[in-house]
Every structure is written in C-alpha cells, then in structure tokens.
Amino acid sequence: AQKITQTQPGMFVQEKEAVTLDCTYDTSDPSYGLFWYKQPSSGEMIFLIYQGSYDQQNATEGRYSLNFQKARKSANLVISASQLGDSAMYFCAMVETGGFKTIFGAGTRLFVKA
C-alpha cells in the first residue's frame, strides 16, 4: 500500500540558510510521481515541486530542489536561502501513475528565524 512518512514534525532554520525536509515513501508501483506542497497558516496548498519516478535528474524550481534517492525511496525537499515567508507546513505527496489517489504525509512545520 502507498505510504508517505515525514518524520520531522517541526524544524527551525535561520534566515538565509538552507534546510532539508525529509520524506520517505512506500509503493509497489514502479511508476509514480512525488510532489511537495506548502501550506501557510491561511490554509491553501501551494505546489512547489514535482519528481517523476523515471526522471534521471533531481527536480529544481528556483530555491526548491528535490533530493530524489529512488533506491532508498526518499524524496527530500531542500530549500536554499530560507526567507521568513517560508514559515509554513510542508507536505510530501505521492500519486501512482494511472491512479487517482494522492497520498499525503503528516507534514513538517518549518519555522524560519530572523
């Protein structure tokens, strides 16, 4: 069965430093997609970055990059040069190709300190 595990309930980072948010996943399907979303306190979910299971390169989107280690089934989010506005909940999610169901992890709350 699909499962997403985020083991860090909360993380602190100093402004302008980089931070890594951990995500491991479990699936028996060889074809799947991995997503990271940001949820500020206002509630909306904001898409950050996507990685396909067959992608050879790690995904990058501006200050966000995804450290994809397929053999270890991990898809960690790296945020470089943290900003105060990065303080939010971050969710890792997965969907199996051909499937309809997106599974989310429990989330990591990131606090950026000035």
Next chain:
Amino acid sequence: ETGVTQSPTHLIKTRGQQVTLRCSSQSGHNTVSWYQQALGQGPQFIFQYYREEENGRGNFPPRFSGLQFPNYSSELNVNALELDDSALYLCASSLGGDENQPQHFGDGTRLSIL
C-alpha cells in the same frame, strides 16, 4: 486564468445535520478531488470526479457523497454530521489523464461541528 474557489469559507453545523460544500475548478481542468484535513494532519483523500463520474474513493463512509457538473464544478455533501467531521475540506482541480501534473487547491472550507 481563474483559480480554484471554494464556498463557504467557514461553516458551523450541529451533529446530525447535513452540509453541502462547493468548488469551482480552475479553468481548463476537468478533474476535481476532495480532501479532508483534520487539525495538525495531512489531507486525506475523499474522492475524485472526472467528467462528472466518480473516479475513485478513499476510506470514507457513504454519507460522504459528491457531484460534478458539466462545467466541472463540484459539490461535496456530508449527511448525518459527526463531531469528527470537523476539519478543513480542500478541493483540488487538475487536468485528468496526467497524474504528473500538480493539483491546484482552493483555500478550503473550515467546517466545525458542535
């Protein structure tokens, strides 16, 4: 391009009542998914609608039902409300047939059951 809009933003009901939540999908999107997010947890998949048909369902009882209309907007109906139904309900739209595309979320409806 119009984003995903949900209504109402907040709602208070009592146990046993029924509620209808509404979602307008992003223009060009034909798939709508609904999620329940309890406080401090990740979103849980309720069901998905594609071209007016239910395309898949999570582990929710039949008192959670939905509709999708020809313009791809959608409703989530919950009957016989229980205290545990208190949560943020998120609607997300996407272009069906490509699970590699991210979902676009609305701001959610916060439902409180007294």
